[in-house]
Amino acid sequence: MALRDLLSRTTLLDRVIVLVLFAAALAGAAWAAVAPGGERLVAESGGKIVFTAPLGADLTFTLPGPLGETVVALRGGVARILDSPCTHKVCIGMGGVSRAGEITACVPNRLLLRVEGGRGQEAEYDLLTR
Amino acid sequence: MKRAIILLLALVIVAAVAGVRLRGSAEAEPVFSSRILMGTVVEITAFGADRRATTEAVRAAFDEMARIEALMGPGEESETVRISRASDFSEVSPETAEVLSLGLEVSERSHGAFDLTLGLLKDLWGIESGSPRIPSDEEILKALEGTGPQALSLEGTTVVKKSPGLGVDLGGIAKGYAVDKAAEVLLNAGIESAAINAGGDMRLLGARPDRLWRIGIQDPRKADAILGTLELQDIAVVTSGDYERAFEHDGVRYHHLFDPRTGHPARNARSVTVIAPSAVLADALATALFVLGPEEGLALLAHYPEAEALVVGGDGEMHLTEGLKRKAIWP
Structure with missing residues (x-):
């Protein structure tokens, strides 16, 4: 009515x-x-964000740390450390990061790279023990 | 008429806002944060009703880990360094005493495979420093003099060294303890669903809001591959592997997990994953099992029925306890 x-x-x-x-x-x-959020790569040094880029970007860049410059490549939605002035080069062997929450780092050079944003795919695992 | 339209518009706005809020609550976004601490990347994922309070609790958990690092790490002001420099007795905090007590227990039960007294040997190899090298046999023998389970004892909070030059190193256990202390901070803040991962030393509080935690186990020989997945809750998981902190010389890999019997990197395993009620216990056991290898290592777990393990032997073969078989999903 x-x-x-x-x-x-x-x-x-x-x-x-x-x-x-x-x-x-x-x-x-x-x-x-x-809708998925925009995924981006975030680089931190000494607890501060020093660089960000859309994960879909195609670029190679260097980040300064206490030991020198770490070279990072962002290609095909995967970010990986190509070179770093650390002794053991563990960071280079860690492989690439591509999904939300994934982290790679050069610990001696105090650099941390992580993928943020987006909703991520349903991953095989939440955390990696290594 | 105007009032009706305003009413309808208000309803539309309320519906839209409700839709967005529904989306947010359905996902229950965790607070996720990471820091470089204790020589590794520490990640904390925490689910809480109040995002601001959860963020504050995560920050406090990191601060607690930094405090433990200062207390037991390689820094000049740490109690570990103070014990190493003391000629005989040193007084330590109840926390360091707690870690030493468990470490000495695992050391004794593993017949010295887990050893808190390898400080000089580790310095000699320099694997965790910027200039690793292969020492001579004479140097290794000298660094091993007076080491072993009987070289150190604890009376309350007093540490007693049998020989003045003994170097104490808590690297195989302190990280696990720091992870447990961070978990305590989160629990005290009312957080019941969280994960703390310090480069492989992991403690899980509860399950995720929607399911159990899925933990991937790194393949020790393929950087981008996992051996399998564990579905877990309310437990600690620690992995020790020969692929982290290592250098190669003439095609031979030299890593940071030493066999106290030889003074060289242990060769009986490629990686060990231990699950146990606490990260400090899992940490110590992972090192002990790595040194002992599959057979002796899994036998050691008879002393720790609450612990389970996966040992990837030096030949690449996988050995698991029965309990872990039930929790694992293989690719």
């Missing part, structure tokens, strides 16, 4: 505006629920 009364007091344009707004709100909520 109330709805009929309400409708009788609105014009066609009012109804179209309300419908469009309602549809837009629903679409927005649906998009918020399913």
Whole structure:
């Protein structure tokens, strides 16, 4: 009854505006629920962010640390350390990082790289023990 | 008419906001943070109802690990260095005494395979320093003089050294203890679902909100591969491997896990993964099992029925306890 009364007091344009707004709100909520965030590579040194780039970028860059410069490649959505002035080069052997939450680091050169944002794929594991 | 439209618009906005909030709560986003501490990358993942309080608890957990590092690490002001420099007796904190007590127990039960007195030997090889080298046999023999389970004893919080030059090293156990202390901080802050991972020394609080934690075990010979996955909750997991902290010379890999019987890197295993109620115990056992190898190592677990292990032998063959077989998923 109330709805009929309400409708009788609105014009066609009012109804179209309300419908469009309602549809837009629903679409927005649906998009918020399913759309992936932008994944990015974040580099930290001494606990501070020193570099960020979209994970999809194609570039090679250097990051300074206490031992010298660490070379990082970002290619095909995978970031990996190519070279570093540390003794054991463990960081080079750690492989690449590509999904949200993954970390690689050159500990002696105090550099930490991690993938942030995005919702990530359902991974095979949450954490790696090594 | 205007009032009706305003009412409808308000409803639309409420619906949209509710949709976004529903999305957020369904995902239950954890607080995730990482720092370089104790010579490795430490990652903490924590789920909590109040994001700000959870973030603060994670920060406090990192601070606690840094405190333990200062207390037991290689820094000039640490108690470990103070014990090494003392000629006979040293007074230590109850925390260092607790770690020493467990370390001495594992040392005795493993017949010295786990050894807290290899400080001089580790310095000699320099594997964790910037200039590793292969020492001569004479140098190794000298560094091993007076070491072993009987070389150090504990009376309350007093550490007694049998020989003045003995070098104490808590590297095989202190990281696990720091992880446990960080877990304590999170628990005291009311966090019941979290994971602390210090470069392979891991402690899990509860399960994830939606399922058990899935822990990948690194393949010791393939950087991008895992051996399998463990589904776990409320437990510690520690892996020791010959692929971390190592250098190669003439095609031979020299790593940081020493066999106290030879003074050389242990060769009986490629990697060991131990699960136990605490990270400090898992840490000590992982080193002991690595030195002992599959057979003797798994036999040592008779003393620790609450612990389980996977040993990848020097030949690459995998050896597991029965309990771990039930928790593992193989690729």
